Amino acid sequence: MRQAIRECAASRTIAEIINTYPVVQDFFINYNLPNLQKNLTLAQALAEIPQEQLAEFGLDRFSLTEELVRFVAALAGNLEAQEKVESITIIGGRNKAGEAENVTLTIAAGEVISIVGPTGSGKSRLLGDIECLAQCDTPTNRQILINDHVLTDEQRFDMGNKLVAQLSQNMNFVMDVNVAEFLAMHAKIRLCKNPEQVINRCFVCANEMAGEKFAMDTRVTELSGGQSRALMIADTAHMSASPIVLIDEIENAGIDRKQAISLLTENQKIVLISTHDPLLALSADKRIVIKNGGIYKILETSDEEAKSLRDIEKLDAMMLAVRQQLRYGERVKPLMPVLG
Template sequence: MTAEKYLEMAIAAPLHKIIAEHPICRDFFMNLRLTNIDFNLPLMQALDNIAEDDISEFGLDKGMILREFCQFLETFGKVASDDAAIRSLTIIGGHGKSGEAEIEQWTASVGEIISIVGPTGAGKSRLLADIECLADGDTPTGRRIHIDGKEISDERRFDMEGKLVAQLSQNMNFVMDLTVKEFLGMHASSRLTRDAENTIVKCFECANELAGEKFLLDTKVTQLSGGQSRALMIADTAYMSSSPVVLIDEIENAGIDRRQAIQILAQKEKIVFISTHDPLLALSADKRIVIKNGGISRIIETSAEEKGCLGAIEKLDATLYRLRTCLRHGQEISMDTVKGEEQQ
């Protein structure tokens, strides 16, 4: 819809009709403390009973409210579109900490999971940071990031406003006091999702599947355990975030099904980068980037043999998980608990 069409609508249509079509418009009036106007009238008529003084506190007059309402409609009128969708991301190599060159360039495509491995302090987080800010030779590594094989103009970089990349790390918390349902509902409405109810349910089910211990829709997000929080964040990123690139910094030991978690993200047409020391995660990825002394030293495609080891690694992982559970429940550990699954 064009700007003129929105203006026409704002002048002629009763407000309740506009709100029925674009529920987010309710916020516009709440933001200006205009909650008591008659929503059966078109905007200008509805404003007739409002004192100029009340509006002037916001630095506005009635004409400006009309203009701002049109801008609001234009900004949020369109349904969540996938204009952020991309097909590939290319890293043009820079240099390591001592100035030595790294790989020339390398491209990741949508649906791929790439793990990043290397000793602590080697520069794994730096690589994630370079991707996040769409480095343009302006970071300490001199790397450049291209999207869909093309350089990104400054203009486009500004336009994206950080929407290209979603991030997940151990340090992230929920800071607001909402239930899981309210939380997901709030995120869905900010995405202007048409089928919000359905998306919320899908997201909730997925999070519960990933988390070891179950939680409810009316559990407060601040009361979720570490594992449950991580599971909800992953499901939310998969189902609700528009960002086509996901960067994960260390999610191990969170008590969730890590392998399944990253598969879900990849299935949602995203490129997933995961910095990890966890063999299960590293080998579940399609490829892994090895970082040495600040630079990318090689990129290894996970071989069939490595994939074949996953079963055995999963068993080891299950053993550790079982031992943790035993300890949690106050049991004592014996060689039998270490060896046997029949103990469970």
């Protein structure tokens, strides 16, 4: 791989290199080289700048080129080397009373698991154990396996090859960029093929899920909670390489939650949702019941519950209709025909 990147850097213009590896543009900015002539090869462009400018970073023209090769190779290598996650296994630990959970649950790619239980029962703690890929080193003493294998610390904490993405209840952006710039930045970091197409897909999907539409030039700091969550779900589905997605109470986000879950599972993500929403809980393949800080039960959705889900969906549609009428200043219409 390094040789191919080295040949690319030697033979192509900087514009062509950036077109192949968009993240290279950020590399040049980090070394205070944002104005290299794009129509020249890297060697030609570096010959045009004073050697002292590179010496500030302890580099010369040759070593800067090698740094560029290592940078691109490391990033591309992380994305290519990521083992496909076929399953995640939760091996039970202990609840708050110290009692053994006596449970082993394996979840396959494309499955949705809901996590239910009273407020304060320990739902977030389970999500936390999965997020850190616990190896009997958290208060619950749980262990998480990937593809039936125990993970090393290097695999657990590799930031360039992150296995788990978490969407929390409160999402705040700290960078004051617009939606287009935010998506372009992430597409560049992930070395997405056809980045413009992926960016547009994320934008369209996010607007389909969000209640109020937003534009590409909307600042991300101006997005509502629901819009932010919709944007991040679309981003996670289409750009993120993380195969495991944890969602904390998506029902509070003000988005089309069924569409959000469907979008993630279409991309073969393993999805775990902490929820109080009956529709989400029963739409999952299984649900984990948490009690007193421990896994109390694991239940598969029964045929009877699946039938009840259809009635719950009618009720949900009714409540959505009422919310829409109120939002747009309309009079609330009779509800009974919806249930019929």
